[in-house]
Amino acid sequence: xxxxxxxxxxxxxxxxxxxxxxxxxxxxxxxxxxxxQSLDQGLQxxxxxxxxxxxxxxxxxERFSAQQFPDLHSELNLSxxxxxxxxxxxxxxxxxxxxxxxxxxxxxxxxxxx
Amino acid sequence: xxxxxxxxxxxTLSEEAFLTINCTYTATGxxxxxxxxxxxxxxxxxxxxxxxxxxxxxxxxxEATYRKETxxxxxxxxxxxxxxxxxxxxxxxxxYGGSQGNLIFGKGTKLSVKP
Numbered sequence: 001x002x003x004x005x006x007x008x009x010x011x012x013x014x015x016x017x018x019x020x021x022x023x024x025x026x027x028x029x030x031x032x033x034x035x036x037q038s039l040d041q042g043l044q045x046x047x048x049x050x051x052x053x054x055x056x057x058x059x060x061x062e063r064f065s066a067q068q069f070p071d072l073h074s075e076l077n078l079s080x081x082x083x084x085x086x087x088x089x090x091x092x093x094x095x096x097x098x099x100x101x102x103x104x105x106x107x108x109x110x111x112x113x114x
Numbered sequence: 115x116x117x118x119x120x121x122x123x124x125x126t127l128s129e130e131a132f133l134t135i136n137c138t139y140t141a142t143g144x145x146x147x148x149x150x151x152x153x154x155x156x157x158x159x160x161x162x163x164x165x166x167x168x169x170x171x172x173x174x175x176x177e178a179t180y181r182k183e184t185x186x187x188x189x190x191x192x193x194x195x196x197x198x199x200x201x202x203x204x205x206x207x208x209x210y211g212g213s214q215g216n217l218i219f220g221k222g223t224k225l226s227v228k229p
Contacts (some may be wrong), residue, residue, distance in 0.1 A: 002157060002159070004157070008207060033216060033217075042219060042220070042221040042222060043158075043203065043219040045216040045218070047216065048216055056216050058216055059162030063146070090157055090158070091158075092158075102148070102160040102163065103158075103160070104160075105150075105158040105159070106157050107155070107156055107157045108157055
C-alpha cells in the first residue's frame with residue numbers, strides 16, 4: 001500500500017461530459033503529480049502541485065485542469081471529454097518538490113469515455 | 115528534449131532465467147535514473163534508483179548501473195521468479211535543486227515469467 005488514495009477506481013461517462021478525479025497524497029507528502037497512462041502514449045506527465053501551488057506542467061490539455069487544496073488533496077478535472085481521453089489516470093505524491101524524491105503512486109482511476 | 119527508450123516487450127522467461135531489460139536515455143546535464151514496477155491492477159512502485167554516474171541501484175535481487183558513457187541504465191536479475199511478472203518502466207528526472215521533478219518514463223516492458 002503506497003498510502004496514496006485515488007477515487008473513484010472506475011468511471012464511465014459519455015463524450016462531452018465533465019468528470020473530477022480525486023487524490024489524497026501519502027501523509028506528509030507535499031507534492032502531488034498527475035499522470036495519464038494510455039496504450040498508445042504510455043505514461044505521460046500531466047501536472048505537478050507542491051503545497052498548493054502549480055510547480056510543473058507537462059502534456060496537459062486545455063480541457064483539463066487541476067488544483068491542490070489546503071489539506072493537500074488534489075483534484076483533476078476533465079471536461080468536454082473525448083473518446084481519446086479514455087485512459088488510466090494516476091496520482092503520485094512525494095515529500096519534496098521532485099528531483100531525487102521517489103514518487104509514490106496510487107492505484108489509478110480508469111476512465112472510459114463512450 | 116529528455117527521453118527514455120526501453121526495449122519492446124513482452125518478454126517471456128522461464129523461472130530462474132536471467133533477465134535483462136535494456137534502457138537508454140537522452141538528457142542534458144545529469145539526470146537521476148529510476149526503475150519502477152507495475153504489478154497487475156496496481157500503481158507504479160519504485161524498484162531502484164541511481165543518482166550519479168557509476169552508481170548501482172539494487173533491490174529485491176534486481177540491479178542497474180548508471181552508465182554515463184553509454185547513456186544506459188539496464189535492469190538485470192540473475193534468477194527471475196513467477197512473482198516478478200509485471201511491467202517495468204525506466205524513467206529519469208532532472209535534478210533542478212528541487213524546483214522540478216516530473217518523471218519521464220519509457221513505454222514500459224511487460225515481463226511474464228512461466229513456472
